[in-house]
Each structure stands twice: as C-alpha cells, then as structure tokens.
Amino acid sequence: MNKNFINLDKECKNIILSWEDAPSPETGMSIEELRKGLLLDNELTGEGPENIETVDTVIKNRLGNNIQARIYRNPNKHSDKTLLYLHGGGWVSCSIETHDTFCKYLANYGEINVLSINYRLAPENKYPAALEDIEDTIDWILNVDNKELITNSNFIGVAGDSAGGNLAAAISLKMRDIGKDIISLQVIIYGAVSGDTNNDSYKQYGTSPYRLKKETMEWFWQQYIPLKPVTHVEYLEPIKAKDFKDLPNALIFTSEHDVLRDEAEEYAGILKNINNSVYLKRFDKLPHGFVNMIGKSKRAEESSIFISKKIRDYWK
Numbered sequence: 001m002n003k004n005f006i007n008l009d010k011e012c013k014n015i016i017l018s019w020e021d022a023p024s025p026e027t028g029m030s031i032e033e034l035r036k037g038l039l040l041d042n043e044l045t046g047e048g049p050e051n052i053e054t055v056d057t058v059i060k061n062r063l064g065n066n067i068q069a070r071i072y073r074n075p076n077k078h079s080d081k082t083l084l085y086l087h088g089g090g091w092v093s094c095s096i097e098t099h100d101t102f103c104k105y106l107a108n109y110g111e112i113n114v115l116s117i118n119y120r121l122a123p124e125n126k127y128p129a130a131l132e133d134i135e136d137t138i139d140w141i142l143n144v145d146n147k148e149l150i151t152n153s154n155f156i157g158v159a160g161d162s163a164g165g166n167l168a169a170a171i172s173l174k175m176r177d178i179g180k181d182i183i184s185l186q187v188i189i190y191g192a193v194s195g196d197t198n199n200d201s202y203k204q205y206g207t208s209p210y211r212l213k214k215e216t217m218e219w220f221w222q223q224y225i226p227l228k229p230v231t232h233v234e235y236l237e238p239i240k241a242k243d244f245k246d247l248p249n250a251l252i253f254t255s256e257h258d259v260l261r262d263e264a265e266e267y268a269g270i271l272k273n274i275n276n277s278v279y280l281k282r283f284d285k286l287p288h289g290f291v292n293m294i295g296k297s298k299r300a301e302e303s304s305i306f307i308s309k310k311i312r313d314y315w316k
Contacts (some may be wrong), residue, residue, distance in 0.1 A: 055076070142156075156185075170238050
C-alpha cells in the first residue's frame with residue numbers, strides 16, 4: 001500500500017479501493033474494455049444540474065469525417081461565451097458521455113456554453129489527429145454560418161482534463177503560432193504536459209492502489225506518440241515549447257494525489273515567468289480524475305464547482 005494513500009479524501013479512497021482488482025491497460029486490459037468505461041458509471045459521475053440543455057450535433061473535420069459533438073447551455077441564461085471541452089482518457093479512451101456530468105457543471109456554474117467533442121483516439125489515430133480535430137472544431141465555432149452555437153469571438157476558451165489538458169495547452173500554442181489568436185482562455189485540469197515520468201509526484205503517487213500509475217501513464221504516451229519523428233514536439237509535450245510568450249490566459253488546476261501534479265505546476269510557473277496571466281490551484285486530498293467522481297465525493301463536487309465558477313468570474 002502506498003504510504004500517501006492514507007491522506008486521500010475518504011470518499012475518493014473508497015472509490016479507488018473498489019477498483020483495486022480491476023485490470024489496467026498496461027497489465028492486460030484491452031483497449032476495447034478500457035473504452036467501455038467499466039469504472040465510470042452514472043452513480044460515480046453523478047447526473048449534473050437538470051436545468052442544462054444539451055444538443056448533439058456533428059462537425060466535419062478536414063478529412064470530411066464526422067466529429068460527434070454536444071452543446072451544453074442554460075436556456076434561461078443566454079451566453080455567447082463558449083468553452084471547448086476536451087475529455088481526458090489518455091488520448092485512448094473516454095468520450096462525451098464519460099464527461100457529460102462535468103460539462104453540465106461547467107455550463108451551469110460557469111454560466112457559459114460548453115462544446116464537448118469526440119476527437120479521434122489513439123492508437124488508431126496517433127498525434128496529431130486529435131489536435132487537427134480540435135483546430136477544425138474551433139474553425140466551426142468561428143464560422144459565420146454557424147447558427148447552432150452563436151459565439152462572441154472574444155470569449156472562446158479551451159479546457160480539458162489529463163490528456164485533454166495536454167490538448168488544451170497544445171492547441172493554445174499552435175493557434176498562437178499560426179496567427180489565429182482567438183483563444184482567450186486555456187483551462188488545464190491535471191494536464192499531461194510532459195512525457196517525463198521521473199519527477200517527485202510520480203515517485204509519491206505512481207504506485208498502487210492509485211489508479212493512474214507511472215506504468216499506466218507511460219503506456220498512454222506510447223499509444224499517442226507517432227512512429228514518425230515529430231516536427232513540433234511542443235504540440236505533443238507543451239512543456240518543451242521554446243517560446244511561451246503571448247499565450248492565452250491560463251487557469252491551471254492540479255490534484256495533490258496525482259502523478260501529473262508536478263509537471264502541471266511546473267508548466268504554470270513557466271507561463272507565469274514569461275508574464276502570461278496564470279492562476280494556479282492545487283486541490284488537496286484529491287486524486288487524478290476527480291471531475292469524474294462528482295457523484296460519490298463531496299470534495300470532488302465542490303472542487304468541480306470551484307473550477308466552473310473560476311471560469312465564470314474570469315470571463316465576467
């Protein structure tokens with residue numbers, strides 16, 4: 001038993017212990033099993049605020065293929081602010097459905113529109129496929145003919161947890177580099193911004209019974225990294241960028257009991273040192289993946305509401 005586990009939030013501890021005998025992808029769980037989301041049920045993720053309206057739609061990517069998308073909004077509180085949400089899951093798993101409840105929280109307590117998408121997953125679609133889908137989705141948001149989600153171009157943000165946090169940071173770098181400076185806010189929730197698995201948080205929290213172990217994260221990276229050399233390594237590992245100037249304002253959230261904690265906090269420090277606007281908060285006693293534990297952990301729910309309200313206050 002990892003000695004740090006005793007200090008974890010009690011409700012989250014019970015959740016993780018209930019998974020103790022479940023297989024992991026690096027030890028034999030198939031990708032198909034992983035994608036079924038066997039560990040994420042409605043009781044765990046919760047139902048979300050009932051007043052949020054959802055609309056499913058389809059966005060065409062550059063290949064002419066469909067990107068499944070879901071719009072979240074409060075019909076009683078009109079907003080022209082849109083947050084593009086990018087789910088976690090190691091670039092390999094999860095979907096609109098697994099993060100549906102959290103997106104409802106973001107829309108309700110953030111008082112914004114949220115657009116969640118099913119970007120292409122690895123290993124069938126390695127880097128940069130997901131990033132391409134995200135860029136194409138941003139173009140869809142900006143399209144003047146888009147009547148489904150009318151958005152003020154001054155209020156377009158990207159957000160994501162874990163692998164989705166990686167993608168939020170990466171697309172922020174890329175959009176700046178190609179001269180599309182239309183992202184005003186990046187929200188990174190326990191984001192995987194570095195492939196280095198040797199820092200202190202990996203040593204502290206990278207073993208059982210924690211679900212996201214060092215070996216698990218290394219397996220995820222192996223699925224995502226392409227076989228061919230990467231031209232822009234910073235779009236794969238944002239922390240390796242050579243230029244951090246003029247990036248969107250950042251809200252960066254970490255969880256104490258998480259292998260990804262240190263790299264995300266280091267990334268916040270790098271951005272701040274280059275005079276970007278950065279807000280950083282660590283949620284004590286919480287594990288990786290807490291936004292999917294809203295239904296069974298009061299602390300996870302309160303933290304998810306905090307994130308949502310921080311976005312609301314930033315965009316007021």
